[in-house]
Amino acid sequence: MFVDKAQISVKAGDGGNGAVSFRREKYVPAGGPDGGDGGRGGNVVLTADPGMSTLMDFRYKRKYAAESGADGSGRNRTGKDGSNLVISVPAGTVVRERESGAIICDMSGDCSDFRLARGGNGGWGNRHFATPTRQAPRFAKSGMPGEELEVVLELKLLADVGIIGLPNAGKSTLLSAVSKARPKIASYRFTTLYPNLGVVSARSGAAFVVADIPGIIEGASGGAGLGHDFLRHIDRCRLLIHVVDASGSEGRSPAADLETVNGELKLYSEKLAGRPQVIAANKCDIADRAAIDNFRKSAASLGRDIFEISAATGAGTQELINSVARMLTDLPPTEIYIPDYTAPPPDIGSPDELDITARDGVWLIEGKWMERLVRNVNFSDSESRMFFERALRGAGVYARLEKMGIRDGDAVSIYDLEFEYAK
16 A cells, blocks of 8 residues: 555653762772763664655554663663664655644655654763762752654655656556556556656666656645645656647547646646646547647647657657656756754743642642752752752742742642642
């Protein structure tokens, strides 16, 4: 099954916590602190896999998390770093931030590996906090959380040439005639349900990749039919081969077909509508000479020439391919999308964002800033408790409680900690 769009959540590993430890050896009664640092959390890394051609793997698994770093330990031992999580995606995948739609990276060109989410740094052990006046610190730092975000993966095929046209114009037949690709071919609409790729060789020895795009119908740019889902696959194509049924076997006018498809391209993207285009008048073996000449005049009025071909018999296809190969030599390389996403700074909260509520005589304080502060305090150590008091007072938390009406003796609950308030 061909899947070209998927949404996933990624979470880098958290950093390990620093350790509170003291050197304890025989004949060393006061060895000092030797708590090691926490390990770094693992990154989430994307890698382009040329063997993948679909985002099918992400249809069933949508949450990805890297390994967290291990906590530090005594004897100055640093915790083990978390392993990176490597996620393989098809070459040509564009990664967007879900909420804003901004491009984070384009997994094509020279971009084979990309760090999508950075692991958190490990926390410092208590050995870092020893000073001449504080020789036995009983606290350490907790690890930083890893980055997490939701992204949308969009597969945009890496092809030099895109074959476009209305259903049953003969696009798949042309691809099979000029390459070794064997797409499904039948006489009903929407035979092609997903893009097909083929490598085409010209007489000059040049080779290029061609993509057969499912039939575009009127209204495709607005979501009708299959065209809306697959128009993105010709975004990167340097040149378009527009296949038109010159015989009118589907009861359509070739000139009207040309106008319909180009109109949809323009509605989808002005840039795509301006892409170099070669018109292949197909089924000329069963078309009226007068009908072909009228179509040539219509195309000429738009400043375009046509190639008369029959994809079914192969007539004219080699001349078409040779001309396309010559044109490609003068065209710029496949477009690489420039990232426009700026990662937001880590959200560690602030004292002003704390949620303070009173319930049944107990004052509850919650928030990211408070959660991180509590994680870095050893409440069994008097110096650490004094640091906690100073942090609350300096951040204006006590002033805010007093303004809200707290009194001496009232209970204050902060996560797993509870104490009586005293001025």
